[in-house]
Amino acid sequence: MTQEAAFTATIEKDQRIEPRDWMPDGYRKTMIRQIAQHAHSEIIGMQPEGAWITRAPSLRRKAILLAKVQDEAGHGLYLYSAAETLGADRGDLTRRLIEGRQKYSSIFNYPTLTFADVGVIGWLVDGAAICNQVPLCRSSFGPYARAMIRICKEESFHQRQGYELLMTMMRGTEAQRDMVQDAVNRWWWPSLMMFGPPDAESPNTAQSMAWKIKRHTNDELRQRFVDMSVPQASALGVTLPDPDLRWNPEREHHDFGEIDWSELKRVISGDGPLNAERIEHRRRADEDGEWVRSAAAAHAAKKQGVRG
Ligand code: ACO
Numbered sequence: 001m002t003q004e005a006a007f008t009a010t011i012e013k014d015q016r017i018e019p020r021d022w023m024p025d026g027y028r029k030t031m032i033r034q035i036a037q038h039a040h041s042e043i044i045g046m047q048p049e050g051a052w053i054t055r056a057p058s059l060r061r062k063a064i065l066l067a068k069v070q071d072e073a074g075h076g077l078y079l080y081s082a083a084e085t086l087g088a089d090r091g092d093l094t095r096r097l098i099e100g101r102q103k104y105s106s107i108f109n110y111p112t113l114t115f116a117d118v119g120v121i122g123w124l125v126d127g128a129a130i131c132n133q134v135p136l137c138r139s140s141f142g143p144y145a146r147a148m149i150r151i152c153k154e155e156s157f158h159q160r161q162g163y164e165l166l167m168t169m170m171r172g173t174e175a176q177r178d179m180v181q182d183a184v185n186r187w188w189w190p191s192l193m194m195f196g197p198p199d200a201e202s203p204n205t206a207q208s209m210a211w212k213i214k215r216h217t218n219d220e221l222r223q224r225f226v227d228m229s230v231p232q233a234s235a236l237g238v239t240l241p242d243p244d245l246r247w248n249p250e251r252e253h254h255d256f257g258e259i260d261w262s263e264l265k266r267v268i269s270g271d272g273p274l275n276a277e278r279i280e281h282r283r284r285a286d287e288d289g290e291w292v293r294s295a296a297a298a299h300a301a302k303k304q305g306v307r308g
Pocket residue numbers: 033034037038039041042045103104105106107125126129132133193194195196197201202203204205208214218268
């Protein structure tokens with residue numbers, strides 16, 4: 001059997017491709033692209049909520065938020081490690097992010113204006129992330145699929161903490177309820193955009209589905225997320241900001257309004273509300289951390305020398 005036939009047979013049997021297996025260059029490139037973008041999203045995703053750690057309204061909320069943001073850092077690290085198994089270099093990936101040569105999720109370019117945003121990010125943004133990532137636990141590349149299992153478990157804690165925070169605020173004062181509704185109004189549409197462009201305009205979906213990297217298309221997952229969120233919004237007592245949102249008994253799904261795809265394109269291409277700040281912050285963090293990386297490398301080299 002040729003190497004290519006062995007690769008195809010592994011995919012067809014629904015088994016995993018492992019780092020030492022032969023794989024087509026296109027598969028390797030696609031996996032590095034997706035894993036790197038995903039890792040960058042986790043790391044940049046620490047910023048919007050990290051901004052609220054010092055302003056959390058109670059010790060309990062602060063401890064929860066700290067743990068959550070720390071989890072996101074962990075997710076980024078597993079994912080960079082998964083990309084390294086494909087021959088990518090972590091420092092190089094970070095440079096590509098900072099130089100705007102690699103993407104990260106559009107959602108993290110929006111500002112967090114009030115503490116209700118922390119709850120809504122947990123509920124909607126982490127909810128969308130789970131919806132997108134649970135099927136990735138069956139992705140064909142072994143290290144990515146395995147990293148995703150732990151990531152999804154932690155994301156589901158993130159979603160619950162967000163929903164619980166919102167429930168608490170909704171039981172509070174009128175001003176708190178207004179704050180929640182305002183945050184829902186601002187995050188709903190960007191959350192739907194997280195799933196990517198519509199299928200007809202998604203250049204990567206067909207090949208990624210054939211390679212079983214992706215198990216569902218962008219539109220299928222977006223629909224699943226809308227269907228999941230509607231009853232949750234009603235239990236919470238908030239309105240989703242879409243006058244066209246309604247149950248369609250024939251499709252057995254919710255219909256929803258047209259997404260502003262020009263906004264997604266703008267944000268992806270670097271012109272969202274906070275793209276410049278997010279990247280500048282990441283660049284500074286990378287520079288500030290340089291001495292730690294050099295010290296760790298020097299220490300490792302010294303230990304190697306002693307052993308040798
Ligand atoms: N934000 C930024 N870029 C996006 C987004 C988005 N919301 N949606 C799509 N894109 C990019 C794609 O990465 C692709 O870029 P490239 O080809 O220039 O590298 C381009 O737009 C076209 O999109 P698709 O052809 O649909 O790309 P793909 O098949 O990779 O699907 C998706 C995009 C659904 C995001 C996929 O890559 C994926 O499932 N990634 C893993 C999950 C992930 O990265 N989540 C991050 C946010 S969740 C979190 O961190 C809490």
